[in-house]
Amino acid sequence: MSALSNLLIPAVLFFALGFFARAIKSDLRVPPDLAKVLSIYLLMAIGLHGGYALGKADLATAFNSVLWAIILGFTLPLIGYGLLLMTRKVDSMNAAAIAAHYGSVSAGTFLTAIAYLDNLNISYESYPVIMLAVMESPAIIVGLLLASWSRQRIAATGNASEAAVIRQHGMGDGQLGSLLHEAFTNGSVILLIGSMVIGAISGPASMEKLFPFIDEIFMGVLCLFLFEMGMEAARRIREFRKVGTVLIIFGLVMPLIGGGIGLIVGAMILNMSVGGTLLVAVLGASASYIAVPPAMRLAVPEANPSFYLTLSLGITFPFNVIIGIPVYHALAEQLVT
Amino acid sequence: MQRLFPEKLVTVITSDVLEEHLVGRVRHRGASGYTIVRARGAGSSGEQSGMLDIDTNIKFHVIMPTERLSGLLDDLEQLINKGHHLTVFVSDVSVLRPEKYTEAME
Numbered sequence: 434m435s436a437l438s439n440l441l442i443p444a445v446l447f448f449a450l451g452f453f454a455r456a457i458k459s460d461l462r463v464p465p466d467l468a469k470v471l472s473i474y475l476l477m478a479i480g481l482h483g484g485y486a487l488g489k490a491d492l493a494t495a496f497n498s499v500l501w502a503i504i505l506g507f508t509l510p511l512i513g514y515g516l517l518l519m520t521r522k523v524d525s526m527n528a529a530a531i532a533a534h535y536g537s538v539s540a541g542t543f544l545t546a547i548a549y550l551d552n553l554n555i556s557y558e559s560y561p562v563i564m565l566a567v568m569e570s571p572a573i574i575v576g577l578l579l580a581s582w583s584r585q586r587i588a589a590t591g592n593a594s595e596a597a598v599i600r601q602h603g604m605g606d607g608q609l610g611s612l613l614h615e616a617f618t619n620g621s622v623i624l625l626i627g628s629m630v631i632g633a634i635s636g637p638a639s640m641e642k643l644f645p646f647i648d649e650i651f652m653g654v655l656c657l658f659l660f661e662m663g664m665e666a667a668r669r670i671r672e673f674r675k676v677g678t679v680l681i682i683f684g685l686v687m688p689l690i691g692g693g694i695g696l697i698v699g700a701m702i703l704n705m706s707v708g709g710t711l712l713v714a715v716l717g718a719s720a721s722y723i724a725v726p727p728a729m730r731l732a733v734p735e736a737n738p739s740f741y742l743t744l745s746l747g748i749t750f751p752f753n754v755i756i757g758i759p760v761y762h763a764l765a766e767q768l769v770t
Numbered sequence: 771m772q773r774l775f776p777e778k779l780v781t782v783i784t785s786d787v788l789e790e791h792l793v794g795r796v797r798h799r800g801a802s803g804y805t806i807v808r809a810r811g812a813g814s815s816g817e818q819s820g821m822l823d824i825d826t827n828i829k830f831h832v833i834m835p836t837e838r839l840s841g842l843l844d845d846l847e848q849l850i851n852k853g854h855h856l857t858v859f860v861s862d863v864s865v866l867r868p869e870k871y872t873e874a875m876e
Binding site: 465468469526665668672675722723726727730731733734735736737738739742743 | 785787788808815816817819820822824825849852853854855
């Protein structure tokens with residue numbers, strides 16, 4: 434019961450409202466660009482906030498967090514790729530694209546976890562914010578490398594028509610270079626890291642003037658954002674049938690694996706508090722739906738977008754918001770104490 | 771109706787992640803201009819609601835003299851062969867000032 438009452442926070446309830454409105458086919462609509470605007474605001478606010486806190490934090494721990502964020506970002510997609518290939522339900526190109534989503538992070542889930550912690554008055558470290566920024570890119574790179582490796586393997590098996598496709602792809606260095614450029618100059622990465630730098634180097638007095646913008650209205654904006662994401666999730670969930678049971682199970686199991694690894698990294702390696710450990714677990718558990726999908730769409734066009742979008746947005750995101758966060762919280766308490 | 775001159779209108783409907791690439795191709799193929807509108811719809815990539823960056827489609831229009839068309843169609847076919855989802859169609863249109871469509875883009 435207490436776990437349920439912990440979920441009775443406006444942000445989660447607005448997610449549920451959005452989901453419900455879409456599920457009963459309400460005519461409720463939000464302007465098409467609202468989610469894009471809100472996600473720019475949220476990334477900016479969380480970046481400024483994290484940067485401000487990091488300016489006062491211990492550099493060695495910050496460096497350690499970045500290192501582990503990179504390790505997580507590279508490892509999780511490999512685990513996901515292996516699991517997906519074991520299901521034998523998707524080909525290697527789709528597996529590479531889906532796996533990249535699970536190695537990257539969802540800022541929406543992360544912010545919901547922050548709202549959850551604030552509601553319970555649990556403090557948390559600022560390091561997970563920098564991990565959030567760092568973890569956007571490595572998974573994209575792993576996804577691209579897995580895809581290009583799969584293409585070469587398909588070519589090697591000698592399927593003539595597919596091999597012709599591979600040749601047209603011309604996986605030369607030039608293309609890999611532009612893909613890496615894409616991974617590191619991704620809009621959300623630039624915005625998050627840039628805001629963190631601004632937050633870290635700005636004077637405290639000038640930052641305090643920003644607090645109404647980044648602090649006081651933050652939860653309200655998050656409610657609006659999650660409201661719309663609830664509607665998006667409900668829309669995606671209708672594509673369940675196309676995705677199939679096995680992939681849906683993957684969308685539920687993979688966050689538990691990623692979250693478990695995140696819990697261990699947060700509690701045992703980075704020695705964080707319960708709040709910080711929960712946030713690292715959420716980073717491990719969540720799947721991207723902002724940075725990774727456009728990159729995969731451009732670089733792995735062979736993969737079907739409705740697979741990776743339905744999984745990350747329709748299944749894993751609601752699962753983490755409603756079930757995952759309280760579960761990781763309970764486990765974090767066990768691990769830290 | 772001797773005032774009107776025949777040209778070809780190429781219309782491409784695809785994901786907006788390809789926008790820059792398409793612009794680069796039509797410039798390279800000597801188009802005099804292009805027009806992009808945001809689009810929503812559904813097809814082989816599932817529903818494209820236009821709510822998120824990832825599911826926003828564009829409708830890309832370019833009017834070209836027939837003799838420059840073939841190179842552009844090659845480029846578009848290459849994208850489709852790579853696995854990108856493109857709806858491409860070419861229509862016959864009539865224009866008032868044909869010389870407008872042979873000038874290079876600014």
